[in-house]
Amino acid sequence: MLVKKRDLQGKKHDxxxxxxxxxYCLKQAKNSNLEIEAFVYYEKPIRVFMRLLETYFNTAPRGFSSFLPAMKSWISEKLFIKYNIIKQLKGFDPNIEEDKLFFSEHHLSHAAAAFYPSPFKKAIILCMDAVGEWVTTSAWTGEDNKIEPIWEIDFPDSIGMLYSAFTYYCGFKVNSGEYKLMGLAPYGKPKYYEIIKKKLITIREDGSFKLNMKYFKYHRGLKMISSKFINLFGHNPRDPKDSIEEFHMDIASSIQAVTEEIIIKIVNNLSLKTNIENLCLSGGVALNCVANGKLLENSKFKNIWVQPASGDSGSAVGSALSYLYIHKKKERIIKNTDSMNSSYLGPEFQESQIREYLDSLDVKYKKLEGNNLFLETAEKLSKGLVVGWFQDKMEYGPRSLGNRSILGDPRIVDMQKKNEYKNKK
Ligand SMILES: [Fe+2]
Structure with a gap:
């Protein structure tokens, strides 16, 4: 099926x-004569609901204004998630029954997504995100088709939440703009590294940590940080419309350094305690590729494999694999390469379909063969034009890995701004 024009209005994190x-998945299964055995949801909604309730009662009466809308949404929608999913699935096939729907735990979904597609028979699995049902950081051992928990750190202590608090403070969108904070870090100096460690977080030698919740608000409302946090650094949160100052670069550099220190300490402790030579990473924090690079240099693990869709999108793969290997106990066949096929798991289109679509839009186009494709692309880029690069299967997960990319010449300083302007017009 070609996506209709209105579906092309991309909505990030929809x-x-x-x-x-x-x-798409049902169609692929049908084309391959596969029967769908189960549908698996990546977390247990009722446990998330219990966390919200418990968090509220621990912090009441503070946070009441955010508690009410959250509860309204839960009671009207999310508590009936099983019913709603079945109802929607019946729209695809009226014969789908309730007993085909399973729920995997949030961090187990992450762990399964990290371990099962990896090329390792045995590995340590580290999952770090904002929060699942309760867990924010977890370590596991994976061997063949089994995954066993080692330890976990629970809400509200969370590296993901800590990083997101600084993402918000620097004027970027929480759960979306973290990569911008990471990208900003090398432009600054870690001037606030000591203050963060002294006031906001206690990091133990084994990497486990405790946040000082007086500086945060996410555990009792819809805001990330408290006024104490703002007073500590002496600046108000940056308005997204305001320019990025040296202060924000220094803040980014500082929280990046603290995050790297926590991850390196956790990983080295796991290596020391278990003596296993392979490491798998998942959870939104594992999208911090700068920290992953530091791990390669600083950890004692021989091999590291990172789930390319480390955020919750990858948990779709993880929850399906946890059903297959843990629930159904299917034997795991380990490939020497990564089973994520470098993340190229998405839809692809035949030349005839592409032509049909372009014709329907009534646009001018020509087909470039062999080297001419690269020469003409390079020429257009060098003239400051932007090229949409589209080939083969679409990437699964948040990373653009060369099959669906927007290309521009990085030597042109205002390239991004220039094209943001064009897009708005
Ligand atoms: Fe997650």
Missing amino acids: SSFPFLAIN
């Missing part, structure tokens, strides 16, 4: 029911 994705 949380609505994934009709198109399910439709």
